Amino acid sequence: MLKPSRLDHVALAVTDVPAAVRWWTEHFACRVKYADATWAQLDFENTSLALVTEGQHPLHLGFLVPDASAYGKAQTHRDGTKSVYAQAPGGAIEYVERPTTSSP
């Protein structure tokens, strides 16, 4: 199995997602890829930050993989990604498979 090497995102739990989006965009040069009342994705230069409401997903590090199902039973998320959560020394991780985009 190919060993992942790219940190796709870090997910942080916040009490108020819209307020957190305002704070992060005010202090950091990041682009709001998606935001609603319960979830936001901020794209930074080299990775992304996911802001989620507390209790939805624990804090975790998501690593990009070509095939999430190679790591267990994959769940499909509303943004089209498939993933498997696992436990690593130091915290939770997520093996993330992004939807394939067709080549030009």
Added chain:
Amino acid sequence: MLKPSRLDHVALAVTDVPAAVRWWTEHFACRVKYADATWAQLDFENTSLALVTEGQHPLHLGFLVPDASAYGKAQTHRDGTKSVYAQAPGGAIEYVERPTTSSP
């Protein structure tokens, strides 16, 4: 002040740093930049993971900045970085200034 955009590292607290280094290098394609009994830095494709012993530094996200002192009173670390810790919605962050390397 320039808004940071690059995630320099994510720091995770672990109970046993050498055992954690073994686990992470077994499961991920990452390079051990530094490792001792209390601290390790693993370089991934697009960012780094710092493994620290519990209680040393809380879990945090470190963002690269040109001048850490612009964010408060900077402390100098044993790896030559200077940084300022702060609180963000979702958790602790660190504004990290890397030592300047001379151009070739």
